[in-house]
Amino acid sequence: MKAPLKWLKKYVDIDVDVKSFSDAMTMSGTKVEGYEEVGEDISNVVIGKITSITPHPDADKLIITKIDTGSSEVQIVTGAKNVSIGDIIPVALHGSTLPGGIKIKKGKLRGEVSEGMLCSAKELGIDEKYVDIESRDGILLLRGEYTLGDDVRKALLLNDYIVEFELTSNRPDCQSIIGLAHEVSATLNKDVKLPESDFREIDKAIEYEVKVLDKDLCPRFIIREIKDIEIKPSPYFMQRCLIESGIRPINNIVDITNFVMLEYGQPLHAYDASKLSTKEFVIKRASDNDSFYTLDDLERKLDSEMLMITDGQKNIGIAGVMGGQNSDVSDTTTHIVLESANFNADNIRHTSKKLNLRTEASARFEKGIDLSRAEEAINRACHLIDYYGYGKVLSGKKDTLENEIEVKTVVVSIDRINKLLGEKLSPEKMSEILSKLKFKTEIQGNNLSIEVPEFRLDIDMEADIVEEIARLYGYNNILSQNIVGELTSGVKTEDRIFEDHIKDAMMSNGLTEVLTYSFVSPTSLEKIGENLSNAVKLINPLGEETSVMRTSLVPAMLEILSRNLSRKVDFFSGFEVGNIFSNPDAPVQKRAIVAGVYGKEEDFFTMKSRLEGVLDYIGIESRSYQPFSENELYHPMRCAQISSGDEQIGFIGEVHPLIAEKFDIKKRVYLFTLDFDIISGIRTKLKLYKQVPKFPAIKRDIALVVSEEIAVGSIENLIISKGNSLIEKVELFDIYMGDQVPKGKKSVAYGITYRALDRTLTDEEINLVQSKILTHLADELGAHLREI
Missing domain, CATH: 3.30.930.10 (Bira Bifunctional Protein; Domain 2)
Structure with a gap:
C-alpha cells in the first residue's frame, strides 16, 4: 500500500527522517518496500498570475505573456493555447530545474525575450490523468486560493514522500492510514490522533429503510441520508492524498468516500437518491443470468452466488465490488444516500474473480474488515461533508447490526512466552508492549488475559500474541543462542x-x-x-x-x-x-x-x-x-x-x-x-547376479506368417515356454504387413538366442528344439515359416 507521509503525519508525530522511519517500521514488522520523494527534482518554480497576453510578432503559434510572480513581473513566451489573463499557473523561472533533469534558462524565442517557462502537469511530474481536462493538453491551471511567488512544491504539496508498505494478507487493518498510524505509534512510541468524526444533523429524520435477506453474506449495512448536496471539486489536500495513493479525484462526494476508504480501510458508496425507485435498500443474491452495468460502463453477467444491493426494484450495486451506472453521483446530484457495510470476505473474493473485476473496495473486503469500521467510516464521511458545507445530514441512521460486537480475549502463559522468545521479560514489560498496539492486558497469576482490539482480525491464539511481543520488543534485541538438542540427519523413505x-x-x-x-x-x-x-x-x-x-x-x-x-x-x-x-x-x-x-x-x-x-x-x-x-x-x-x-x-x-x-x-x-x-x-528388491556363461550362445532367426490378430507377446511366450530351458533371449526385430504376405496376415521376425550352461550346444539339439517350437506355433497359433 502507498501512503503519503504527510497524510500519516496528520495522525501521528513522525520526528525522524524517512530512511530511519522506513528502517524502524520494517524492523517492527510492517515492512517498507521503498519510498520516493515527490517533487525532489523541482526547484525555483513559483506560483504566478498571467497579467497580459499579446501575440508574438514573428510567430503565429506563439504568444507573449506577462507573469506576476509576487515580487516581480517576468515575460515568458509560450505556445500554450489554454491560458488566459487572470489564470494562476506554475512558473519555472531562470535557473530552475524540473523532473528529468530539465534546466530552464533565460533566452529568446523568435527574437522575443523569455525569462522562464509556464509548466504543464506532466512537466511537474504529475500524471495528467489526475488533472482537469482543460489542463491535460496545456499549462496546469490552478483553481483555489494561492499566494503569488510561493514555491510550487509547497503550494501544490509536492514536497512529500510516498512510502510503499509491503503488507501481508493477514493484516487488512494496515490497508488504511489509521491502521498504519497505529503501527507507527507503537514503533515510534507516539500517540495516535484519530481524525474528527462529529457532525451536525438537521431535524428531519432519515426516510430510507434497509432489509438484508442473507445476513451471512452481509452482517452489517448502514445508511445515512444527506440533502442539499453541492457537487464541486474536493479540497486540494484531499486530492493530493488520493493522487499519491493512486486514485483519480472525481468530485467532492466521490472523493470523500475514497478518502475515507483509504483513511479507515472501509469502503463507502454514495447513491444518487433521485435515481432510486423506492425508499428501501434490499440486499439479496442476484438471479442467474442477470446482467448489470457497473460504473466502468461494462455489462456484467451475474449468478445466484453474487450479493447485490437493490432499491427494491432494480440492482444498484454489486456488493463490495462496484456500484452501478444507474445510481451514480453526477454533477447534477443534490441528494444522496451514503452506504457503509460489511460483507462476507469469501463471497466478495469469489464474486470479484468470477467477474474479473478487482477494485480498491473488493481488495479490502476480501481480506476481512472488522464490524466496527463501518460506523466509524460513515461518521467520518458525514463529518467531512458537514465540515466543508457540501450537504446537510439528516438525523438518524439505519443499521442492521443486531448484537453488540464481541470482544475477543486471548489468555497466554507468561512462562510460555518467555520460553518461545528465549528471553526473560516481566509481565509488566509484556503488558507495556501490548498496550502500544492497543491491546488491553490483565495479569492473572502466571497468565496474561489479553483483550484484542476489534481491528486486529489476525489475532486468535498464543502464537499471535508471542509474535506481537517479539516484533515490538525487537527481534534484533533477542540474543542468539546455540541450538540445544540432538541433531539427526534425514533419511529417505x-x-x-x-x-x-x-x-x-x-x-x-x-x-x-x-x-x-x-x-x-x-x-x-x-x-x-x-x-x-x-x-x-x-x-x-x-x-x-x-x-x-x-x-x-x-x-x-x-x-x-x-x-x-x-x-x-x-x-x-x-x-x-x-x-x-x-x-x-x-x-x-x-x-x-x-x-x-x-x-x-x-x-x-x-x-x-x-x-x-x-x-x-x-x-x-x-x-x-x-x-x-x-x-x-x-x-x-x-x-x-x-x-x-x-x-x-x-x-x-x-x-x-x-x-x-x-x-x-x-x-x-x-x-x-x-x-x-x-x-x-x-518389484523384486533383491538383485541376483549370474556367473558369466562359460559356453557360447547360438543365434537363429525365424520369420513367421501369422494372423494380424495374434499378439507378438503371445508368440514370444510360446517360443520361450517350448524351448526346453535352452532359450536365453527372444528378440522381435521386424514386423511386415503388405503385398508379400496374404491379406489379413503379418510377418514377424525373431532372433532366438540358444545357450546351455553346462555344454556347447550342437546344431542337432537346436534343430530339434526349434522344430518343436514351430510345431507348437503352427498348432496353437496357426503360424508357419515365411517362404522367401
Whole structure:
C-alpha cells in the first residue's frame, strides 16, 4: 500500500527522517518496500498570475505573456493555447530545474525575450490523468486560493514522500492510514490522533429503510441520508492524498468516500437518491443470468452466488465490488444516500474473480474488515461533508447490526512466552508492549488475559500474541543462542528411494523428467474423459485454470507434447512421477507415473522397448501385454494392458486421434502409464547376479506368417515356454504387413538366442528344439515359416 507521509503525519508525530522511519517500521514488522520523494527534482518554480497576453510578432503559434510572480513581473513566451489573463499557473523561472533533469534558462524565442517557462502537469511530474481536462493538453491551471511567488512544491504539496508498505494478507487493518498510524505509534512510541468524526444533523429524520435477506453474506449495512448536496471539486489536500495513493479525484462526494476508504480501510458508496425507485435498500443474491452495468460502463453477467444491493426494484450495486451506472453521483446530484457495510470476505473474493473485476473496495473486503469500521467510516464521511458545507445530514441512521460486537480475549502463559522468545521479560514489560498496539492486558497469576482490539482480525491464539511481543520488543534485541538438542540427519523413505530408482530407470531409457502443477483446469481433465465428480475442487483457486487437483498426469504430459510440437521440435520424450488426487468418498492421494514420446522414428514398439528397459531396471520380472480396446485415451487397435502376474500395472499405446486433436496434436504420440503403488509392491528388491556363461550362445532367426490378430507377446511366450530351458533371449526385430504376405496376415521376425550352461550346444539339439517350437506355433497359433 502507498501512503503519503504527510497524510500519516496528520495522525501521528513522525520526528525522524524517512530512511530511519522506513528502517524502524520494517524492523517492527510492517515492512517498507521503498519510498520516493515527490517533487525532489523541482526547484525555483513559483506560483504566478498571467497579467497580459499579446501575440508574438514573428510567430503565429506563439504568444507573449506577462507573469506576476509576487515580487516581480517576468515575460515568458509560450505556445500554450489554454491560458488566459487572470489564470494562476506554475512558473519555472531562470535557473530552475524540473523532473528529468530539465534546466530552464533565460533566452529568446523568435527574437522575443523569455525569462522562464509556464509548466504543464506532466512537466511537474504529475500524471495528467489526475488533472482537469482543460489542463491535460496545456499549462496546469490552478483553481483555489494561492499566494503569488510561493514555491510550487509547497503550494501544490509536492514536497512529500510516498512510502510503499509491503503488507501481508493477514493484516487488512494496515490497508488504511489509521491502521498504519497505529503501527507507527507503537514503533515510534507516539500517540495516535484519530481524525474528527462529529457532525451536525438537521431535524428531519432519515426516510430510507434497509432489509438484508442473507445476513451471512452481509452482517452489517448502514445508511445515512444527506440533502442539499453541492457537487464541486474536493479540497486540494484531499486530492493530493488520493493522487499519491493512486486514485483519480472525481468530485467532492466521490472523493470523500475514497478518502475515507483509504483513511479507515472501509469502503463507502454514495447513491444518487433521485435515481432510486423506492425508499428501501434490499440486499439479496442476484438471479442467474442477470446482467448489470457497473460504473466502468461494462455489462456484467451475474449468478445466484453474487450479493447485490437493490432499491427494491432494480440492482444498484454489486456488493463490495462496484456500484452501478444507474445510481451514480453526477454533477447534477443534490441528494444522496451514503452506504457503509460489511460483507462476507469469501463471497466478495469469489464474486470479484468470477467477474474479473478487482477494485480498491473488493481488495479490502476480501481480506476481512472488522464490524466496527463501518460506523466509524460513515461518521467520518458525514463529518467531512458537514465540515466543508457540501450537504446537510439528516438525523438518524439505519443499521442492521443486531448484537453488540464481541470482544475477543486471548489468555497466554507468561512462562510460555518467555520460553518461545528465549528471553526473560516481566509481565509488566509484556503488558507495556501490548498496550502500544492497543491491546488491553490483565495479569492473572502466571497468565496474561489479553483483550484484542476489534481491528486486529489476525489475532486468535498464543502464537499471535508471542509474535506481537517479539516484533515490538525487537527481534534484533533477542540474543542468539546455540541450538540445544540432538541433531539427526534425514533419511529417505523406502518409497522415496524407489521413486528415485524409477527416475533413474526412465532417464537411462532416454526419457527426460518434467514437473507440472498439481492444480489444473477442469477442461484439461474433461478432454481425456475424466470424471470431474471425483475431482478435488479448490475452495479459493487462483483462477479457472488451476481450480481442481489433477486426477491424472496425462493431460499435462499431452500439453507438453503439444507445446513442443507447436514450436517445431522434431522429437520429444519425457516422463513424470507425481501425485494424483480424487475424492470419491474421502480425499485420496496416490503416486502415478506417465511417459510420453513422439518423433519420426517413434512408434508403439520403440515405446514398448523403453518400457521394457524401465521394468527390467526396477525389478518387474514377469510382465505381459494384452490388446485392450476399452481405454478411451488410446487408439483401440494400438493399446495394450500391462500386467505382472495377476496385477494390472498400467497401459501403453498410441493416443487416440480424437484425444490428440483436443490438445492440438497433429502427429502420432505414444504414452505409457504405470501404477506406482502396485509396482512398488511387486518389484523384486533383491538383485541376483549370474556367473558369466562359460559356453557360447547360438543365434537363429525365424520369420513367421501369422494372423494380424495374434499378439507378438503371445508368440514370444510360446517360443520361450517350448524351448526346453535352452532359450536365453527372444528378440522381435521386424514386423511386415503388405503385398508379400496374404491379406489379413503379418510377418514377424525373431532372433532366438540358444545357450546351455553346462555344454556347447550342437546344431542337432537346436534343430530339434526349434522344430518343436514351430510345431507348437503352427498348432496353437496357426503360424508357419515365411517362404522367401
